[in-house]
Amino acid sequence: MDARKNWQDLPDASGKFGIYGGRFVPETLMPLVLDLEKAYAAAKADPSFQAEFDDLMTHYVGRPSPLYFAERLTQHFGGAKIYFKRDELNHTGAHKINNCIGQILLARRMGKTRIIAETGAGQHGVASATVSARFGFPCVVYMGAVDVERQKPNVFRMNLLGAEVRPVTSGGATLKDAMNEALRDWVTNVHDTFYIIGTAAGPHPYPMMVRDFQSVIGREARAQILEREGRLPDAVVACIGGGSNAIGLFHPFIADESVKLIGVEAAGEGLDKYNRHAAALAGGKAGVLHGNRTYLLQDDEGQILEGHSISAGLDYPGVGPEHAWLKDTGRAQYLSTTDDEALAAFQLCAQIEGIIPALEPSHALARLGEIAKDLGPDRVVVMNMCGRGDKDIFTVAEALGKKI
Amino acid sequence: MTSRIDQRFAALKAEGRAGLVAYVMAFDPDLETSLEIIKALPAAGADVIEVGFPFSDPMAEGPSIQKAAERGLKAGGSLKGTLDLVARFREADQTTPVILMGYANPVEHMGAEAFATRAKTAGADGVILVDLPPEEDLETRSALGGQGLSLIRLATPTTDAARLPVVLEGVTGFLYYVSVTGVTGARAIGVDAARAAVERLKRSTDLPIAVGFGVRDAQSASAVARAADAVVVGSAFVDVIAKAAADGAPVVEAVSAKVSELARAVRTAREQDKTA
Numbered sequence: 135m136d137a138r139k140n141w142q143d144l145p146d147a148s149g150k151f152g153i154y155g156g157r158f159v160p161e162t163l164m165p166l167v168l169d170l171e172k173a174y175a176a177a178k179a180d181p182s183f184q185a186e187f188d189d190l191m192t193h194y195v196g197r198p199s200p201l202y203f204a205e206r207l208t209q210h211f212g213g214a215k216i217y218f219k220r221d222e223l224n225h226t227g228a229h230k231i232n233n234c235i236g237q238i239l240l241a242r243r244m245g246k247t248r249i250i251a252e253t254g255a256g257q258h259g260v261a262s263a264t265v266s267a268r269f270g271f272p273c274v275v276y277m278g279a280v281d282v283e284r285q286k287p288n289v290f291r292m293n294l295l296g297a298e299v300r301p302v303t304s305g306g307a308t309l310k311d312a313m314n315e316a317l318r319d320w321v322t323n324v325h326d327t328f329y330i331i332g333t334a335a336g337p338h339p340y341p342m343m344v345r346d347f348q349s350v351i352g353r354e355a356r357a358q359i360l361e362r363e364g365r366l367p368d369a370v371v372a373c374i375g376g377g378s379n380a381i382g383l384f385h386p387f388i389a390d391e392s393v394k395l396i397g398v399e400a401a402g403e404g405l406d407k408y409n410r411h412a413a414a415l416a417g418g419k420a421g422v423l424h425g426n427r428t429y430l431l432q433d434d435e436g437q438i439l440e441g442h443s444i445s446a447g448l449d450y451p452g453v454g455p456e457h458a459w460l461k462d463t464g465r466a467q468y469l470s471t472t473d474d475e476a477l478a479a480f481q482l483c484a485q486i487e488g489i490i491p492a493l494e495p496s497h498a499l500a501r502l503g504e505i506a507k508d509l510g511p512d513r514v515v516v517m518n519m520c521g522r523g524d525k526d527i528f529t530v531a532e533a534l535g536k537k538i
Numbered sequence: 539m540t541s542r543i544d545q546r547f548a549a550l551k552a553e554g555r556a557g558l559v560a561y562v563m564a565f566d567p568d569l570e571t572s573l574e575i576i577k578a579l580p581a582a583g584a585d586v587i588e589v590g591f592p593f594s595d596p597m598a599e600g601p602s603i604q605k606a607a608e609r610g611l612k613a614g615g616s617l618k619g620t621l622d623l624v625a626r627f628r629e630a631d632q633t634t635p636v637i638l639m640g641y642a643n644p645v646e647h648m649g650a651e652a653f654a655t656r657a658k659t660a661g662a663d664g665v666i667l668v669d670l671p672p673e674e675d676l677e678t679r680s681a682l683g684g685q686g687l688s689l690i691r692l693a694t695p696t697t698d699a700a701r702l703p704v705v706l707e708g709v710t711g712f713l714y715y716v717s718v719t720g721v722t723g724a725r726a727i728g729v730d731a732a733r734a735a736v737e738r739l740k741r742s743t744d745l746p747i748a749v750g751f752g753v754r755d756a757q758s759a760s761a762v763a764r765a766a767d768a769v770v771v772g773s774a775f776v777d778v779i780a781k782a783a784a785d786g787a788p789v790v791e792a793v794s795a796k797v798s799e800l801a802r803a804v805r806t807a808r809e810q811d812k813t814a
């Protein structure tokens with residue numbers, strides 16, 4: 135068998151997915167990530183850890199999330215049957231909480247007493263603030279100053295939950311810079327602090343750990359579609375920021391070779407516009423940032439670009455290392471959606487399905503028509519509705535030239 | 539032929555004193571001024587020069603060096619430009635060791651082999667890549683080693699006894715002890731803890747040990763110089779450069795004066811011990 139198809143065995147012992155992943159952190163953090171790796175392995179093997187995770191998933195997060203047949207959207211496009219995995223119905227309104235529950239349980243198990251997180255759209259910040267409140271930890275959330283502006287409702291939510299939001303003004307003042315600042319905090323507060331990374335990126339074991347916690351999405355979806363349709367889907371589709379909701383949906387289907395895995399990146403103002411999109415897989419090159427080797431948007435000198443997307447949650451110049459590997463091996467394919475296309479899909483979904491999606495999954499929605507038509511009417515596609523759009527109404531109103 | 543780094547540390551040992559490692563950022567505040575600064579460092583008392591190459595995402599840097607990187611990038615700085623800068627410095631100085639310091643991505647982008655060749659040609663002697671721990675540095679270390687250059691490793695307060703052998707394995711040049719947990723320039727060094735750490739490290743390695751992060755003034759430089767083979771100072775010099783440049787004051791003179799002050803403290807540290 136092609137060794138590259140040992141999907142379930144990745145990452146390897148050094149945290150690599152092929153050439154991607156790894157642990158590219160300063161020496162100060164190295165003992166901590168090695169420690170974290172050990173603690174996570176022990177937790178994973180401990181049935182009581184999994185039991186507590188499952189219990190919180192059921193009673194706190196509200197899982198399983200429904201698998202919904204989007205009948206009118208299916209009719210609208212006239213292709214494959216479209217299902218939404220309704221992770222926007224989770225407590226706090228996105229998939230981010232799945233990962234946060236897992237990591238806070240680990241933080242408590244490791245005896246840490248302080249939580250830090252980075253956030254772009256604010257969804258991961260809200261989810262981190264939420265679990266910190268629930269488990270009684272102080273929480274500091276780093277957020278780019280630009281994102282603080284465009285995601286005000288979430289900043290207020292974090293404050294209500296007792297978290298301190300620290301605006302980051304370095305660089306382009308978005309998600310990448312927030313992550314730099316969170317790493318600086320972690321290097322400084324090594325003894326008491328647990329860093330809850332919000333996507334399937336960062337130094338090993340984060341990409342693996344976040345994937346494992348988010349895989350609840352794909353496991354449920356797989357069981358639900360088998361029950362509803364009596365068969366596996368032909369394709370599963372998700373938007374890609376750092377790639378956590380996508381890998382969570384993909385991973386339980388990864389060995390089912392008949393199931394296409396389709397990720398959708400943010401094309402911003404267009405893939406042909408230099409530094410005006412956030413599609414690392416489509417427009418980036420392999421490099422090292424934030425603890426892992428992966429595809430990165432960078433210039434000819436290896437400086438990281440800021441990128442751009444209307445969606446703060448997708449506005450990141452990198453992508454989780456497992457996606458880099460899935461792209462190179464051809465197991466997954468990656469498309470992209472512009473700001474304008476995402477806005478149109480946002481409105482369409484609201485109007486014909488009565489669901490206001492977040493701008494992030496609107497990027498996946500925008501590609502669904504073509505995907506469904508390509509597959510044809512007897513086929514089935516599952517899209518991860520990974521977040522609700524309440525947080526985005528100000529951004530959308532502004533983009534549409536409306537005052538609210 | 540022994541390397542410039544080895545020769546310099548051997549000379550320091552013979553003189554019975556610690557050395558001063560002075561860090562400045564390439565292209566800060568601009569290319570030509572940074573060349574003049576680097577050229578002036580040996581005469582001001584720097585025994586080893588660390589030249590930062592600017593990177594967009596300096597995740598282990600405090601505000602001083604972050605801003606220096608931003609200024610350097612704005613002035614057109616890059617890894618290639620930094621190598622050219624070092625080459626121009628080398629035309630007039632064949633003896634002062636030059637260490638390039640920065641982050642892995644620009645090197646990865648250039649390719650380890652190409653980087654090693656160009657660094658050698660430029661006249662660099664060693665490289666520190668902050669986000670390239672021993673577990674990930676084999677390719678770069680081999681490429682540099684092939685050119686007779688050292689990849690300098692870092693040890694930190696979190697590097698415990700179990701991990702230290704990993705850090706020391708295959709290392710050449712010197713060992714850089716990062717004396718605080720934190721970013722550059724943010725926290726003042728705990729002198730006693732740093733000296734204890736140096737003594738601990740000395741039991742495991744014969745390599746010279748340089749101590750840095752958090753040394754800002756003559757007093758702490760002097761205290762560290764009593765135990766360590768070299769004292770690394772960065773943010774304090776970078777701050778002087780930033781202020782002089784902002785004030786329109788003579789930058790080279792300002793930073794030279796600061797380097798001289800700290801060099802004096804480092805050079806005389808052990809004499810004070812002897813006379814005391």
Ligand SMILES: Cc1ncc(COP(=O)(O)O)c(C=O)c1O
Pocket residue numbers: 228229230254255256257258332333334373374375376377378379380446447448492494495520521522
């Ligand atoms: C609703 C939603 N979807 C997607 C993302 C992107 O992250 P990821 O690619 O890790 O799922 C975010 C990030 O903030 C988000 O809030």
